[in-house]
Amino acid sequence: MxxxxxxxxxxxxxxxxxxxxxxxxxxxxxxxxxxxxxxxxxxxxxxxxxxxxxxxxxxxxxxxxxxxxxxxxxxxxxxxxxxxxxxxxxxxxxxxxxxxxxxxxxxxxxxxxxGIALNNCQSYSSTSPNRILNCQLNASIASNISAEDNERISGNAPVFALFVDDIKMNLARWPDSDWAHIKLPLNAQTHFSVFEKMPKFTGDLSNAQVHIYPNSDYYDQYLGVEKVDTVNNEIILASQTKAAMTSGRRFYLQNFQSALNMPAEWFYDQSNARIQFIPPAGSPAKQVLISSxxxxxxxxxxxxxxxxxxxxxxxxxxxITIDDSGNILLDNLEVRHARDKSILATESTDITISNSHLHDSGIGGILLEGGNRPNLQASGNTMVNNHIHDFDNVLLSYSPAIELSGVGGSVSYNLIENGAGSGINIIGNDHLVEKNEISDICKQSSDCGAIYSGRDWTFRGNIIRYNYVHDYTGYMLDTNTLNVAKNILQYKNDGARGIYLDDGVSGFTVFGNILVNAGMLSIQLGGGRDTLIENNVIKTDKRAIWVDDRGPTYNWSVNRESLASMPIKSILWAKKYPKLSAPMNKDIWPEDNIIRRNVIISTASNGYAIRYLLPKKSNIISNNIVWNAKTNIVLDYNILDSNIRGGSQWSNWAGLGFETNSLNTDPCINLMGSKINITCDSSPLSKIGFNNLPTDIGLIQ
Structure with missing residues (x-):
């Protein structure tokens, strides 16, 4: 605690x-x-x-x-x-x-x-080199165990989990660690050959299950297996993957007895109602229980x-699930070992989750939803001073530590770390996300971010300020080196974002955040409009700010439909978000954005730090400081309404006149965690009007 x-x-x-x-x-x-x-x-x-x-x-x-x-x-x-x-x-x-x-x-x-304790677990075989233990499970107990359904999880694997001395066990699997990979899809969504040579598995494989990223590095699912063909090195799935499979994507097989060979693994023999497991290394296996x-x-x-x-x-x-409730306080709780989320609250108001330790959950930490979007009625929901980690151990994507939905919620002073996917997702209006520390996330995902929102022009009034986001990379298939014919397959640590405003989401304020080595793109504005990016400090060897226009492949009908679904021309909405109902020049362009008073410290060896794909008209870029101590700052750009594009050093960009009053100079600052120290008497921060940042970011101790 x-x-x-x-x-x-x-x-x-x-x-x-x-x-x-x-x-x-x-x-x-x-x-x-x-x-x-x-x-x-x-x-x-x-x-x-x-x-x-x-x-x-x-x-x-x-x-x-x-x-x-x-x-x-x-x-x-x-x-x-x-x-x-x-x-x-x-x-x-x-x-x-x-x-x-x-x-x-x-x-x-x-x-x-x-949990239900399992007693009298005996050695499965006195000659077993792996110390396999066997626990008989009462058939009536097994029949009464239930779980919540999830459309991304199917197959015949047990719905319960096994814990030995409070350590969550892993279903017996192949490979024992890391992933295997799809070599060639033999049917778009059910049949594929395997890149690695599978061993000759023995015994019954009818309950085997595959955990697979079929098409990308940001969507995983579990499916039953119809056949494992070790002769031809192929697998046939019992149901279809969500998207067509592609070569090089990851998977592993689990839940079959012959794979039980490692510490902290287990297998449920359903036909004989018994559980077999190898205790974790160093564990005396004094307490054995299952979730019920x-x-x-x-x-x-x-x-x-x-x-x-x-x-x-x-x-x-x-x-913990909360629905249609209000004025509920959850304080100083520890919640661990939930297969889904630690806390799920829907259609509720004035829910406060504070001072709590939430960890080792399977499909996210907290989902907190409330308020009324058409009426812009605030929820008053609050998450403050919580430590959330290891929050997506079952589904590794779309399982954020915090999902804030509805209207008028706040997330502050939280520490989020050690996750396979994203940190905080924002859905709706007038939310405040401030003074959180987020690190060591996106460990099994690309195209994910510390703070994410996307695909809706009407998500307005959200403020992301004074957060400390640092030190993670992402994980993704290197499609540039993939060569199935030559058996070349590589993954790399890349693909994550810091503050990720995706697919046209608009009307955000991103102010005073500190981003240090926050993925491949520290702040990404993906085709959005009416957004303020101001007073942020970014240090990275990748890209600091990236503004794009989404291009012709993005389906803008999603945004147009959401725009039509909200009363944007009502007195309430028009007064609060006047730009939302104003005419757009081109709705597929990132318009009316302001990028100013930011400090960008690039440590990239080639100096490449920025991308601007946007029209000059209506967008303001000014009063920023950019700096690379070893080489020139480099950026690429496409000024959409002038058809001026290219990539060049900072001095050439500044000469075009699209960015004004910015400086290419040493900002004279030293970053010590979330603290900023001025290292010279004449720091240029004052010349750009930079505001001091608070020092109380992260958990309140």
């Missing part, structure tokens, strides 16, 4: 009054007691309840009796509360303003679990409830 200075963010908390009613729960308690004391006295039947469900029943009884006239706090004692079904909260469990209901654990010690529930906690039409100091773990879906 995080150490925190509570006074820093005290405004998001409520205060318990002296007259609050207290209810106690403990794993050593009894549901036959009254729940009014943390200590047991069987003579008076006073003491804590044993289950959370009994405490919930007690609150409902208080409300039904008309005695709910003060805040209620449920004190959840240390220990593990193994659920038989998800905890479900609704209006009957709600509090009132000033009379909140609080469920409060003991920091780090109150665990809500969807689709969710751990569900809120529907609930209000004014607070959850604090709790740990949620082991679920086959989203750990």
């Amino acid at each position: 995080l150490n925190r200075n509570g006074s820093t963010i005290a405004l998001i908390f409520f205060s318990l009054t002296a007259t609050a009613q207290d209810i106690y729960v403990s794993p050593t308690g009894s549901d036959k007691l009254n729940g009014l004391s943390p200590r047991i006295n069987f003579w008076t039947k006073t003491g804590p309840f044993k289950t959370l469900a009994r405490a919930q029943q007690s609150i409902r009884q208080i409300k039904a009796a008309g005695k709910f006239n003060q805040p209620i706090t449920v004190h959840i004692g240390k220990g593990t509360y193994q659920l038989q079904a998800p905890l479900e909260f609704d209006d009957k469990d709600s509090g009132l303003p000033g009379q909140e209901v609080t469920w409060e654990g003991e920091n780090g010690g109150s665990i809500i679990s969807g 529930l689709p969710n751990l906690m569900k809120l529907n039409s609930a209000k004014y409830i607070n959850y604090r100091n709790l740990t949620f773990k082991y679920t086959n879906g989203n750990a």
Whole structure:
């Protein structure tokens, strides 16, 4: 858990009054007691309840009796509360303003679990060199295990996960590490030859599953396998890939017994209802359990409830789901080992997720959606001071650490790191993303970004400011060197972005961010309009700012349809976003953008740092500082309304007059993490009107 200075963010908390009613729960308690004391006295039947469900029943009884006239706090004692079904909260469990209901654990010690322990696991074979252990699974338990469906996951692999000493195990697979690759598609979406030579797998392969990137480095899925042909080195899938397969793309096979040969691997023998596994290296395998529930906690039409100091773990879906709820506080939680998301909140308002540690989830960290876009009614949803990492361990793409959707949400002071794909996705209007630190992401993806939005002209009023984005590259197939006939196949660390405004998304403010080695493009404006890129500091050996016009291949009908779907000419929208309803010169051009007062420090050996593909009319580029200590700054450009294009050194570009009042000079700054130190008495920052940046970026400790 995080150490925190509570006074820093005290405004998001409520205060318990002296007259609050207290209810106690403990794993050593009894549901036959009254729940009014943390200590047991069987003579008076006073003491804590044993289950959370009994405490919930007690609150409902208080409300039904008309005695709910003060805040209620449920004190959840240390220990593990193994659920038989998800905890479900609704209006009957709600509090009132000033009379909140609080469920409060003991920091780090109150665990809500969807795991089922497996006991009496025996050695599968005394002669096994891999120390395979065998656990019999009760057939009735197996039949009751459920999970949330996902259209990107199919096949006969188990829907539950196995954990040994709190380490998530990997389904037995080939190759043991890294990926295999498609050599040639023999059918567009179901049949392909394999680049690497497959071994002669033994045993039943009918439940094998493939995890595959069929066509790109930014979309993966799981599919069942119809046939593995090791003689011809081919695989036939049980269903179609989303897109036509192409040579060189990645996959691996999993969930078959003969691949069980490595520490931390497992296999579920469905026909015999048994689990086989090799413990992680160094693990004594004292605790073996499986995830059994689709969710751990569900809120529907609930209000004014607070959850604090709790740990949620082991679920086959989203750990916490919230729908049509409001004024919910999730504070100082640890959520781990969710197959889907840690927290999913939809159509909800005034949800606060704070001071929490969310990690080891499978399909994203947090999705928080609320507010009304046609009416521009703000959600008030807030995510502040959370540490989110290892958030996309099942689906490696389109599973961001945070997805903020709707209207008027905020994401601040979060640390996001160690992800296969993107960090933060923005959908909707008037969101604020500020003072977050994002690094070490896009580890298995290209065309992804630390902060991403795309494909909608009406996503207006969003502010991205004062974020520290640094040190990641992306991962992608090198199509330039791919030669199947010569058995040449290479992947490279490339393809990620920093702040990625994709496919015409418009009306953003990108202000005061620090981007250091943030992928191949630090800030990309992909054909968008009415966007302000100002006062950012960028240090990179790749491209600092990249503005493009998307070209003729992009399907602009997506943007045009979204434009027609929103009331952009209503009084409310026209007043708030006047440029949105104004006539466009050419809707496929990036128009009315401002790029000014940015500091670009290029460390590229060739000096290539910038691309501008945009019209001169309506766009403003001015008052920037560009610098490369070893060579000249180089950029390429295409001025769309003048048909002037080329690539040249900075001095030639400046002479064309499209950019004004900018300087090619040493900015005299030293970047120390998210801190900027001035290194000379006469820094040119003041000449361009650069504003100082805050120093409180990242987690609040």
